Amino acid sequence: MTDQTTARFPQTPPDDVVVSDLNSSDPPPSPILGAASRDDDSPKVFPLGVMLLMMLIYTLNFFDRQILTILVEPIKADLDLSDSQIGAISGLAFALLYTAAGLPLARFADKTNRVHMISGALAVWSIFTIACGFTRSFGQMLLTRIGVGVGEAGCTPAAHSLITDYVPRHRRALALAMYQMGVPLGSLTGLVVGGILASTLGWRWAFFIAGAPGLLLAVIVPFVMKEPRRQASAAAAVHIPLRAGLAVLWRKRSFAYICVASGFSAFGFYGLSAFSGSLYIRTHPEQLGTLASSLGMAPTALLGVLLGLMVGICGGLGTFLGGFLSDRFARSSIANYVLFCAVAITAAAPLFTLVALASDMRVSLGLFGAALFCQTMSYGPVYAAIQTVAEPRMRGMAVAIQILFVNLIGLALGPLFVGVMSDLFTSWFGAIQGLRFAISLVGAPMLLSGLMFIHATRLVHREDAAAA
Template identity: 45%
Template sequence: MTDAPAPPAVRAITAGYRGYAMGLLLLIYVMNFVDRQVVNILAEPIKRELGLLDWQVGAMSGLAFALFYTVLGLPIARAAERGHRPLIIAGALALWSLFTSLCGFAQTFTQLLLARIGVGVGEAGCTPPAHSLITDYVAKEKRASALAFYSMGTPLGSLVGMALGGLIADAYGWRMAFIVCGIPGVLLAIVAGLTLVEPRISATADEFKLRTQQMRDAKPFRDALATLRTKRTFWLVSFAAAIKAFIGYGQAPFAASFFYRNHLEEVTRLGAMFSLQPGGFLGLALGLMAGIGGAIGAYAGGVIADKYGGRDFRAYVSVPAIASVAVIPVFLVGVMSSSAVVAIGSLFLGAVIGTLWYGPVYATAQTIAKPHMRATASAILLFIINLIGLGLGPLFVGALSDMFAISFGMGEGEGVRWALIVAALTGLIAAVLFWMARRSIREEMEG
């Protein structure tokens, strides 16, 4: 095997610029999830207008997006190891934003599916280079907190996408919701391309040329795979996180449908109290639940892991293991309740506990990988998480909902309820895998 090249020198980043860059990367990731998750609040009106089954909703919101998102993440990460990461992020942002707006023009299921594939193609260029940039921007002891801060884009983007999508859909229809949500990303891409700094520097042009050639010759993807193949912790954490994503992504497209089918009368009454239609109320309620609750959980998980991980690296897997068990009864209370208010409250608490894994998992992957392999390690992790979680989760829950509703004769309301319950119980497998990683994590950290 070719010796791994020394990582390029990294420019010192001032505290002020670091704060700006982290804030901008968070905003980009928020847009990533606005465009990815807005489809969830729009699923029911799309289903009615286009005459879809739940499995088709699952395919549209998950599988079509995930196949291209996961596969393209690997070559994009390869480019990010030696390329200009801010420009990669900016170009990807512009692309997925344009395809989000195009979703609003779809007239058939196939057209919408193709537009969602385009969103996935663009979004593949966001997180691997962003994780790599953040790791260069911050000190090792702050890595989990920084990556957890960036990961707040998941719940915050879900908040904006659900709330904005629901309100716009009520007022102007689901097509306009897609169009409006895509426009800001194009403008943000320009800002990112002009202001984000690539911290890799070299003393001379010759040294830069030499380092670039070393990166090409060493084939970082091959080397990363060879290195990670021996890292038991990486694979346990990756598949545990994939199951957590399977649950979260699988349940998300059907959360609004659950309330429409089981609590419509109460939701209508609650919405009227705020002069909102059911779609607008659900968008705000579910968005706030996922956004605020998820942001609290995502950031808290990173802070807790950094605090205790300084003394014992096992905290980086202990925190998500415990949280994976704790969230299950909280979620079950919510979906089994006959009250929409109780359900929303329980799901809010579940969002806090259910996102504690973000920071610890991403920090573990970045610390296990060698410096010149971090974008690739992130892409491999995301490949596993998104292929299983995003690709199969929504399709599984949708197909299970159809099976319970049609084959078992439960009806659409009970069908979606029990599909959500079955998905939640798979979290026990994730907890076991996280806990097993405690045995090897301390020996496998690279730094």
């Protein structure tokens, strides 16, 4: 499909001054790990080295973010926290400055060296992850998780913008899905390693060890990956004012619906994942204990392995297949990227509810894997749709706006909602049923997300027809 970016954004400077312009006939830059041509009509060279490195970075991102999930119960006991406070630490604290810093940092990513920015962000969130291990109170943990959020806010907008410059349009969903593979891989690593460390060295050492690899990789990244934009002409320094860029993006109703729909999808994912360890420890202690004893493992370590395998295998497979299949599904129209998301999220919604209500641990884990498979199939196509619609110099801003909604609606409110409802239901039904009923509610906003993606598909078709 022909890139219609210029037609959709006539008030911006010509795209021929931008390195990432897909219509440019200039030869591409040659970073150490290689880059694909920017011209979709030229021979395609998929930058596998770059994508593997970016996937590793995002894996550490989610490793440091999700390790808290398996550490909830020992942290709660040690620091004497309520489920509401756990919800605040798991989501609200992380999302507060992640959301506030996301847009300015994304704007910075649109006009600076993105490789250096990613390296710096990696170092910051790794340092604050290590600092989590030194906390002695709710307030201290809240502040350190805010610090982790600030560091991670500088990564994804710059990464998405950089990846989009490395790959042609028709491989974009696959490339972004490879990057998003960091979500299941990082979650797998965090759950497995966190569970083992929590049962052997304690939750503090789990944070110490989780943050260390990021500091090392932060030093390596600038030496093995180069910024394509550094070799651009001086004309590439022309940038769209923030207010004008926001106005252009937000006038596209399809973009607005995609952003809000992404937020409600994340509400369910983060609401469940933040309390997934607690769900099985509280709801299925006998089954978990019996299985752990038969394998000679501590229950927490076994649970980390089980949840990690579910997230890693099912989430990883869903992420990869979603990117791979949606690229083919969307060859005729980018609207099909959005339709693909609608189908995936609508299928996931009831599964998320059933995970909490299942009476057998094995059934619940199976449903957990199926729910993650369906939900993660939306990762590649939703970001591909956003990056394809956005004008080249606004790609960092576009993904930052989408991430802002993901964090405001999903990360900030999902875990907090489940924690508050768990405390409320516990006073009525007891601690076990209270948490189960609270988690079961996350299917409703996910269903709303699917409906909003369906409407966004119609809007993209209309906007394409109007721009033609």
